[in-house]
Amino acid sequence: MTDPARGQAIRDLGRVSDAPTLPGAHAAGSVSATAELDVADLYGTAAATSAGTPATVGPALDEKLRQAYFWVTNHAIISPHYDLEFEAGPSKTVRLGDAKALLTLPSAQSYSSFVLLPLLTFAVRGRCLLVGGPGRGKTASATMMGILAGYSPRDVRRHTQHGHPQLTVSDLFGTPLPRDLVAAERLADIDVAWRSWLGMRVKIIDEYNRIPTRTQSALLTLLADGYVESFDQIYETGRSAWYLTANDDAGGGTYQVIDALRDRIDVVVAALPFNHRFLPALLTRAEQVIRPEDTVPDSIGFTQEEHDRLSAEVLATPVPYAVLRRIEFFAGQFEYLERAGRQFEYRTKDTAKLAGVDPHLVQGADTGRDQLSDVGTQTLNGLSVRALQSLLTYSKAMAWFRGRDAVDVDDVRAVLPFVLHQKLAADPQSAVLGTDEGAELRTDRISWLREMFDTTCRQLEALDLERDDPVGALLAEFEAGLDGVLADEVRGRMRAVEKALDTLAAQGKVYGHLYDDALTLKYLHQRYLNYLAWLDWHP
Numbered sequence: 001m002t003d004p005a006r007g008q009a010i011r012d013l014g015r016v017s018d019a020p021t022l023p024g025a026h027a028a029g030s031v032s033a034t035a036e037l038d039v040a041d042l043y044g045t046a047a048a049t050s051a052g053t054p055a056t057v058g059p060a061l062d063e064k065l066r067q068a069y070f071w072v073t074n075h076a077i078i079s080p081h082y083d084l085e086f087e088a089g090p091s092k093t094v095r096l097g098d099a100k101a102l103l104t105l106p107s108a109q110s111y112s113s114f115v116l117l118p119l120l121t122f123a124v125r126g127r128c129l130l131v132g133g134p135g136r137g138k139t140a141s142a143t144m145m146g147i148l149a150g151y152s153p154r155d156v157r158r159h160t161q162h163g164h165p166q167l168t169v170s171d172l173f174g175t176p177l178p179r180d181l182v183a184a185e186r187l188a189d190i191d192v193a194w195r196s197w198l199g200m201r202v203k204i205i206d207e208y209n210r211i212p213t214r215t216q217s218a219l220l221t222l223l224a225d226g227y228v229e230s231f232d233q234i235y236e237t238g239r240s241a242w243y244l245t246a247n248d249d250a251g252g253g254t255y256q257v258i259d260a261l262r263d264r265i266d267v268v269v270a271a272l273p274f275n276h277r278f279l280p281a282l283l284t285r286a287e288q289v290i291r292p293e294d295t296v297p298d299s300i301g302f303t304q305e306e307h308d309r310l311s312a313e314v315l316a317t318p319v320p321y322a323v324l325r326r327i328e329f330f331a332g333q334f335e336y337l338e339r340a341g342r343q344f345e346y347r348t349k350d351t352a353k354l355a356g357v358d359p360h361l362v363q364g365a366d367t368g369r370d371q372l373s374d375v376g377t378q379t380l381n382g383l384s385v386r387a388l389q390s391l392l393t394y395s396k397a398m399a400w401f402r403g404r405d406a407v408d409v410d411d412v413r414a415v416l417p418f419v420l421h422q423k424l425a426a427d428p429q430s431a432v433l434g435t436d437e438g439a440e441l442r443t444d445r446i447s448w449l450r451e452m453f454d455t456t457c458r459q460l461e462a463l464d465l466e467r468d469d470p471v472g473a474l475l476a477e478f479e480a481g482l483d484g485v486l487a488d489e490v491r492g493r494m495r496a497v498e499k500a501l502d503t504l505a506a507q508g509k510v511y512g513h514l515y516d517d518a519l520t521l522k523y524l525h526q527r528y529l530n531y532l533a534w535l536d537w538h539p
Helices: 004-013 061-076 113-124 138-148 153-159 169-173 178-183 213-225 259-263 276-288 304-315 321-331 349-354 359-364 385-401 409-419 439-443 445-463 470-479 487-506 512-537
Strands: 084-086 092-096 101-105 108-111 127-131 174-176 192-194 202-206 227-230 233-236 241-246 267-270
Touching: 061 113, 061 138, 061 304, 061 385, 084 409, 108 113, 113 127, 113 138, 113 241, 113 267, 113 304, 113 385, 113 409, 127 138, 138 153, 138 202, 138 241, 153 202, 169 174, 169 213, 169 227, 174 227, 192 233, 213 227, 213 259, 267 409, 304 385, 321 385, 321 409, 321 445, 321 512, 349 359, 385 409, 409 445, 439 445, 470 487, 470 512, 487 512
Parallel strands: 127 241, 127 267, 202 241
Antiparallel strands: 084 108, 092 101, 174 192, 227 233
16 A cells, blocks of 8 residues: 655656746747757857748747756755855855855856756756765755656666776677677678667766776766777767766866876766755655655656757857957966966967976966966966867857846856866965965866856956957957958958057066967958968969
8 A cells, every 4th residue: 555645745846947047037948959059059049940941839848947956955955055146136145154254145047056056057058067975965956866766766767977997988888799809800890789878868887087097088988979899889979968967076086087087077066965854855755765866757757859949049059259258368368377488379288288387386486477366376277278168158158048138248257267176276375275365266167267267257346448459359359251351451450459469568578368369460461461461373
């Protein structure tokens, strides 16, 4: 006989509220599942049609994903944290404790990073690393994402790959058929029995830092390029949402995680601690023998077609130039290292690292720099193209999830620390982090990264470079095209580029964003020089 209390508990867990999660949000269903996307979509082109045909309008998938978020955070993971804070006006703040820690009561709908970032990864089919001690809910969170993709709890658990020191490439991907190994005259004749988890839209690797180095290298190809090769056979897996777990994000474990594999991770999310005031919910689960993953409502599951359309809608979310300019200015701060090389192009932290020299030591020799205001002095490296692409994609996902028509600075600010968590290496001896006041930022990477972004946004406004951007204007003029531009005008543009370089030189000290500007001006000068040569050849 069924226990009535257990049945009621299951019904309560499986209920999704009919009330809108975000009243007034737009209906995001604007892109068809088959709409063609190109590079322009990443930077904000709204793909409403394909080949001249109006895109199919589907259900409001942003609302559906928000329903999934609230169900997971309130009933499954139980994460009563709102560390992704948004404001719609003044927010009340309270100072607590001897350290006067700031607690903010956000004035707009805010979210738990431990639930939302995995959901955004599901939306964009990215690669998410969940870190935290044992029993913090990392695997449970990843399992929930698999169930939202339409797989049964049993299938998700069965197809979760568990890292261990004996895990081989064959264990992970598949083995050749024995009869072919005996009879085949060439590798192409050998069929491979591929593991069924490879075809899933959600892939979970538990404790990936316990996987042997050789197997990690094979996993890298799958994670980066979406295919596996064995005995001259290739299995293409298609785009997937990846979830990897580890007890820490330092790359340690039974085996050190190879740098290339760590670099392929788009976002790092730390498991937030359980709030013990919610212990009664755990008691109910224990008494009624209920696992939340077995009670996920069908209404918040996504079919493959919905998953495809969801990803397309996210990519179609535009990024206004004002927001892109702030990202440009922030990202440009970190690579420049004035005394790392003689030629201007080689004055970078990467030049020092490739030469086996500590960038901190090179940076310390630059005594004329204001190391408190220059955020570039706080890191040992710059940002890769892959990191910037991830930042743009997750910013789009955050804006789309919040029901916005375009990305704003708050969306970027929310996701940036999680995307760049492993991408920017802090210099613990820097003028900011090396002080007693910087001790909190040395351990709290989220606050450190967000503080650097806030600092650069203030600097951009103080320098008035958003409104008055001479280099941006010259670049826009060039990108408008050269069709019909005559030689005299080209020479005039080259003189304008040279004048802009003289203006930069007159400022004296070069900071990261000026390094980017100087190289952009050199690029424009070369492009115009090449065009003049073409005009001389083809008047």
